[in-house]
Each structure stands twice: as C-alpha cells, then as structure tokens.
Amino acid sequence: MNSLTKRLNPDRLLQNLVKVVPIVKPMEAGESTGNSSPPAVKPFGKVDKFLVCTLLFSYFFCVFTWVSPEGPCKDALLYFIKPIAEATSICQSWSVFSPETRNSNYHETALIYFQDGSVKLYEFPRMEKLDYLTRFRREKYRKMFCDCMPWAPYTQFQSDFARYVARANTCPFNEPIMVTLVHNWRLMPPADPNHWVNRSNLPEHTNQTPYHVYYVQPEDMR
Amino acid sequence: MNFSDLAKAINHFLFAPKSPLPMALVRICVGLILLQDTLVHLLPDFKFYYGDNAIIPIESTICKYWFNEPYFDIMLLLPPGDTWKFAFFIVFVLAAVCMTFGLFSRTSMIVGFLCLLSFDSHLELNQNDGDVFLRLTAMILCFSNAGDALSLDNVFRARKAKQQPAPSGYVLSAPWAQRWLQLQVAFVYWHAFVCKIAGFSWISGMACYNSSRYEDCMRFPLPIVFDNLFTIHCLSWGTLVIELFLWTLIWFKQFRYWVLLGGIALHLGIEFTMNLPMFEWIVLSTYFAFVEPEDLSKFANIIRSYFSKLHFHLPGKARLPGPQSSLNTRPT
Numbered sequence: 001m002n003s004l005t006k007r008l009n010p011d012r013l014l015q016n017l018v019k020v021v022p023i024v025k026p027m028e029a030g031e032s033t034g035n036s037s038p039p040a041v042k043p044f045g046k047v048d049k050f051l052v053c054t055l056l057f058s059y060f061f062c063v064f065t066w067v068s069p070e071g072p073c074k075d076a077l078l079y080f081i082k083p084i085a086e087a088t089s090i091c092q093s094w095s096v097f098s099p100e101t102r103n104s105n106y107h108e109t110a111l112i113y114f115q116d117g118s119v120k121l122y123e124f125p126r127m128e129k130l131d132y133l134t135r136f137r138r139e140k141y142r143k144m145f146c147d148c149m150p151w152a153p154y155t156q157f158q159s160d161f162a163r164y165v166a167r168a169n170t171c172p173f174n175e176p177i178m179v180t181l182v183h184n185w186r187l188m189p190p191a192d193p194n195h196w197v198n199r200s201n202l203p204e205h206t207n208q209t210p211y212h213v214y215y216v217q218p219e220d221m222r
Numbered sequence: 223m224n225f226s227d228l229a230k231a232i233n234h235f236l237f238a239p240k241s242p243l244p245m246a247l248v249r250i251c252v253g254l255i256l257l258q259d260t261l262v263h264l265l266p267d268f269k270f271y272y273g274d275n276a277i278i279p280i281e282s283t284i285c286k287y288w289f290n291e292p293y294f295d296i297m298l299l300l301p302p303g304d305t306w307k308f309a310f311f312i313v314f315v316l317a318a319v320c321m322t323f324g325l326f327s328r329t330s331m332i333v334g335f336l337c338l339l340s341f342d343s344h345l346e347l348n349q350n351d352g353d354v355f356l357r358l359t360a361m362i363l364c365f366s367n368a369g370d371a372l373s374l375d376n377v378f379r380a381r382k383a384k385q386q387p388a389p390s391g392y393v394l395s396a397p398w399a400q401r402w403l404q405l406q407v408a409f410v411y412w413h414a415f416v417c418k419i420a421g422f423s424w425i426s427g428m429a430c431y432n433s434s435r436y437e438d439c440m441r442f443p444l445p446i447v448f449d450n451l452f453t454i455h456c457l458s459w460g461t462l463v464i465e466l467f468l469w470t471l472i473w474f475k476q477f478r479y480w481v482l483l484g485g486i487a488l489h490l491g492i493e494f495t496m497n498l499p500m501f502e503w504i505v506l507s508t509y510f511a512f513v514e515p516e517d518l519s520k521f522a523n524i525i526r527s528y529f530s531k532l533h534f535h536l537p538g539k540a541r542l543p544g545p546q547s548s549l550n551t552r553p554t
Contacts, residue, residue, distance in 0.1 A: 041239045042367070042395035049237060052398050056236075060405065067413055087292040088361070089339055092354055094413040099421030101432035127497060128437040135441070137262055139499050140271070140348040146438045148347045156286040157278055157347065164277045191431045191451065198449045199435055 059090065066091050106185035106205055108145050110165045113178040122165055124149075150183050150211060162214035170221055181212040236401050239394035241515035242370035246324070248403065249331070249368035251507030252359055253322030255500055256334055259356065260315050263499065264341070268311060271345050272297070273304045278345060287346060296340040313337060321363075324373020331368065335360040352501030358406060359508055366399030403511045410505070411468040424462060427455035434495060441497040448495070457491075464488045472512060479517075482509050 062085050065077045085091045112120040124145040127135050148154040149161055162179040169176055184205040189197040197203075223231075270277055280298070300306040314337035320330035338357050342349055369375050371392045423429040434448040447453050464484040471477040486509070489502040510518075 040393040042393055044237055044396040048396075049233070052236065052396075053232075056398070056402055056405075059402070060409070063409065083292050087294055089294070089342060089354075089357055090361070092358065092410075094351070094410050095417035096351055096414070097429065097433050098414070098417035098424065101421075101423050101429045102436065103432055105435070105437045107438070126438070128440060132441070135497050136499055137266060139350070139497060140263055140267070142438050142497075143350045144277075144348045147350075154347060157282065160278050160282050167275075188432055188435050191428055191454070193451060196449070198445070199440075200443055200445070202435060202437060 062090060063092060067093055104185045104187050105202060106146070106150075106183060108149060109182045109184055110162065111180040111182060111210075112165060112169050112176045113180075114171070114174045114176055116174050118174075120169060122169065149181070155212075158212040159214050162212060163216070163220050166214070166216045166220060175221055176216050178216060179214045180210050181214075183209045183211055185209070236398040237396040240397040240400070241392050241394060242367040243372070243392065243515045243518050244510045244513055245363070245366045245368040245397075245400050245403075246371035246373065247510040247518070248359070248507055249324065249327070249363055249366075250322055250372060251510070252356065252363060252504070253318050253334075255356060255504050255507065256318035256321065256338065256360070257315070259338075259353070259500060260311070260318060264311070268308065269304060271348060272307055272311075272341070274302065276345070278347060280344060283345065293343040294336070294339050295343040296336060297344050310337070310340075314341070324369055324375050327369020327373050327375050328364070331360070331364045331366075335364050350498065350501065352498065352504055355410070356500060356504045359403065359504060362399055362403045362406065365402070367393075367395040367397070368399075370395065400511050403508055407505070407508050407511070408469040408472065411465045415462065415465040415469065418462060418465070424458060427458040430454045430457040430461070436496070439496045439498060442494055444495050461488060475514075478512060482512060485509065 062081045065074060065081055066085060068074050107126045108124040110122040110124070112122055114120070125138065125141040127139070127142045127146075130138065145161075149158065158181055162181060166176040166179050185207050186203050186205045189195070189203065264271065269275070280295075297307055297310060300310060313333065317330045317334035317337060320326055321334050335357070338360055342353060342357055376392070418424040418429070421429070423432065430448065431454045434444075434454075447457070464481075464487075467477070467481045468485050472481045486506060489506050492498065493502040
C-alpha cells in the first residue's frame with residue numbers, strides 16, 4: 001500500500017512526465033491549438049504559388065536538360081538555357097567517380113629552362129606529401145593542379161599556369177625562357193588477389209608525358 | 223488520380239504550412255560551412271586565387287572560359303586593387319556569420335549567396351563538387367523561411383512584439399523552398415546513381431578498389447577494409463544501394479530515417495578516407511530538410527531532459543502535456 005501511494009504521488013508523476021519527454025507537435029494550417037491564439041501562418045497567395053511553381057519547373061527543366069545525354073535536342077535547348085544556367089551557376093553534374101573510376105595516379109611537374117641553359121624541376125603541390133592539416137586547408141590546390149590543369153575543358157589555362165611558374169622563378173640575370181608542363185603518372189596495380197598491392201604501398205609515378213610548352217615572353221616577367 | 227487530385231497533392235506538398243525548424247538547421251550548417259570555406263580554404267591563399275597577380279588572371283578567365291556568356295561577378299565592379307577585393311571578402315565572411323546566427327537572415331543569406339557566386343565565377347578552377355553544392359544550397363536558402371527559427375531575428379521579433387512566440391514556437395509558412403532542397407538532394411543522388419550504373423567498375427563491385435587508391439584524395443589510412451576484395455565489393459555495391467534509396471525510398475516516411483542513416487554512414491565513411499573538405503558536410507547538413515519538425519522537437523526535448531538531469535539549464539523549456547496545452551502536445 002505504501003509503495004502504491006509512493007507511485008501515485010503527483011509530484012513523482014510529474015517528474016516522471018518530464019523524463020518521458022513530451023513531444024510538441026508542430027501544427028498544420030487550420031489546426032486548433034486549444035489555446036487562445038492559433039499558430040501564426042504566413043499567407044501565401046495564388047499568384048505567389050503560380051510564381052513558385054514556374055520557378056521550380058524552370059529550374060529542374062534547366063538542370064535535367066544540362067545533365068541529359070548529348071544530342072540535337074539538347075543542343076537546341078542549351079542555346080536558350082546556357083546563358084541562364086551560367087549566370088545563376090545552376091549548372092551541375094554529379095558524375096564524380098563514374099561511369100568508370102580513374103585507373104591511374106599522377107602528379108604534375110614543370111621544367112623551367114633558363115637563359116644560361118640550366119633546367120629547374122618544379123613540382124606542383126602533391127597532397128599525399130602534405131601533412132593532414134595542410135592537406136585539408138589546401139585541398140583547392142588538388143582541384144586546381146590535379147583535377148583541372150592537365151585536362152579538358154581547362155587546357156586553355158595551361159599558358160597561365162606556366163607563366164605563373166616562370167614568374168615565381170625569376171632571376172635578375174638569368175630569366176626563364178621556357179616552361180614545360182609534365183604529367184607524371186602510373187597505372188594502378190590491378191586487383192589481383194595473387195599480387196595484391198595494399199593501399200599504403202602504391203608504386204611511384206614513373207611515366208612522364210609533357211603536354212604543354214610555353215615560351216616565356218619579356219612582358220610576362222614585368 | 224485525376225488532374226485535380228494531382229494539383230491538390232502538389233499544392234499540399236509545396237504549400238501546406240510547416241515549421242521553419244528544419245531549414246533553420248540547414249541555414250546554421252551552411253553558415254558554418256561558408257565560414258570554413260572562407261576562413262580555412264580561401265583566406266590563406268586569397269591573393270594567389272583572387273589578387274591582381276593571381277595564378278589565373280580574371281582577364282584570362284573572361285576571354286578563355288566565359289567567352290560571351292553572362293557570368294555573375296561583383297568583383298568586376300570593384301575598383302582595381304587587392305584591398306577592395308579583400309574588403310569584399312570581409313563582407314562575405316560577415317554575411318556568413320550573420321547567416322549562422324540568423325541576424326538579418328534574409329539579407330545575409332542573399333549577400334552570402336551573391337558573394338559565393340562571385341568568388342566561384344571569378345575562379346572556376348578551384349571549385350570542387352562541395353563548392354557547387356554549397357552554392358546551390360545557399361541559393362535555395364535565400365528563398366526559404368530559414369530565418370524564422372533559431373535566429374536572432376526571431377528573438378528580436380518576439381521582444382519587439384512583447385509577446386510569447388506562437389504556441390508551436392515559430393511562425394508557420396509554405397515550405398516550398400524546403401521541398402526544392404529535398405528535390406535537389408534527390409536529384410544529386412539520382413544523377414550519381416545513373417552515372418555509376420553506366421560503368422562496369424561499379425556493377426562489377428571493383429569501383430572502391432580504384433577510388434580508395436587515389437593518392438591525391440587520401441586522408442586517413444584504413445587498412446583491411448580497402449585491402450580486401452570482399453569488403454571492396456560490399457562497399458561498391460553498398461554505395462549503389464544507398465544512393466538508389468536516397469532518391470527513391472527517402473520519400474516514404476517509414477523508411478526515411480533508415481535511408482538517411484545509410485547516407486550518413488556513406489558520407490562519414492568518405493569523409494574519413496578521402497580528403498574532400500566541405501562536400502560531405504554540406505550534403506549531410508541538407509538531410510535536416512528531410513527530418514520532420516516534430517521529430518526535431520522530440521530530439522531537442524530528449525537533449526533538454528538529459529541536460530536537466532545533469533542540472534544544466536538550456537534555453538527554452540520542455541512543454542508538459544497539461545490542462546493548458548493538452549491539445550498542443552502529443553505524448554508518446
């Protein structure tokens with residue numbers, strides 16, 4: 001009896017209720033609150049709804065067109081869509097690591113040729129050689145030098161990269177005269193259970209492919 | 223289902239008033255990620271990317287990349303000189319701070335988005351998928367009711383009106399921007415999934431072998447998992463399954479949280495093994511848009527009751543089901 005009284009103690013019940021964690025249900029429009037004031041609801045008119053529907057339809061129409069397969073229909077639509085998509089930067093593609101994953105590892109270097117005939121090797125930042133914190137902070141280097149510089153559609157910027165490297169290596173009496181960008185790569189070892197290569201033991205990038213030669217102009221060094 | 227039913231369903235989906243709580247959480251996360259982007263990734267190399275002697279001068283970008291297409295870049299309107307660009311950068315950081323705290327929410331979200339758009343257009347080459355998704359989320363936030371909850375604006379509004387907030391806590395409004403964000407997230411997974419199944423390496427279950435061996439993207443070592451054929455198969459196919467569910471089953475309430483849990487595991491796994499800052503966190507932060515406001519309130523109450531047990535006082539109070547608010551609460 002004593003224990004029952006304890007259990008039915010209102011204070012204790014209230015404490016337990018707090019522990020049960022009551023849920024506040026957000027109210028839907030028009031739902032009664034039981035309180036004097038109904039929930040405040042921002043009005044939304046028919047014109048607003050029409051504008052929103054038009055906006056969403058236009059947005060997803062642009063986005064789906066952007067990622068649709070190449071063809072005359074897409075070309076015709078892109079003629080109208082491209083300016084809008086680029087001005088608002090809604091162009092997007094989420095095909096990272098697909099359809100096939102990359103099967104090589106690589107890094108970029110530059111050979112800088114000077115007036116006196118000497119050559120200097122410059123290695124663009126390699127993420128795997130940076131410490132964790134620097135790797136995290138300087139991830140944009142990877143995007144710029146690994147993902148963009150050697151590949152289309154950014155090949156037109158290779159002269160700018162080479163020019164920057166030349167400027168960064170200027171000497172008063174021995175100016176750089178030529179810069180060559182080199183792609184250093186190695187195919188990943190195949191996933192062969194008999195000759196398995198661990199993730200931590202990948203081979204060096206021993207193949208080299210020069211892909212851009214830039215002749216330094218006198219105005220580049222100003 | 224006839225046209226009228228469809229119109230009603232769309233009307234309910236986009237415009238039935240909802241709590242702004244999920245979008246407010248997205249806003250806070252996006253604000254924090256914008257601060258990470260600006261202060262951690264851009265600030266140390268600001269002149270290298272955006273200065274007058276940047277690695278890719280803006281003139282090159284205009285003539286070699288923009289061609290005659292319209293791009294949005296406020297920095298082109300600034301007077302020449304790094305100082306002005308840096309002042310613009312400061313505005314960007316302030317907008318991100320205000321966005322996080324919900325101060326001048328709408329304005330800060332619009333300013334933040336326009337600044338982000340300008341920096342992205344100014345130099346396209348340092349943008350990864352995280353930047354693209356951040357930009358899209360920031361754009362959608364500009365149209366949202368994200369400033370109506372968990373914001374200083376809300377506090378000031380309540381003080382000004384000298385009244386308690388509405389019984390539900392927040393002003394309800396049409397959640398169309400939240401739906402837009404949900405559709406955008408589903409679109410991301412749809413496209414990722416469709417692109418992956420077109421490739422042999424994903425179907426054969428070997429994709430994670432190569433992708434885990436990108437030296438430029440490696441973060442922490444994870445032995446055994448990526449050095450074992452069985453786990454590599456499981457991870458490759460598991461990725462496909464989770465991505466499939468994240469644009470299909472996620473729309474069904476009974477599966478939603480399990481699917482989101484799978485998505486969280488996927489992105490945290492990538493975050494641990496691959497050095498792709500921002501992308502995983504910005505995607506994970508948009509998951510708040512899929513959480514029902516009542517579940518968020520439930521979670522907040524659990525946290526509150528937990529802390530109240532520890533004798534900490536958190537802002538707000540747990541609402542008890544009682545005579546005054548019995549119809550406003552739904553105990554489990």
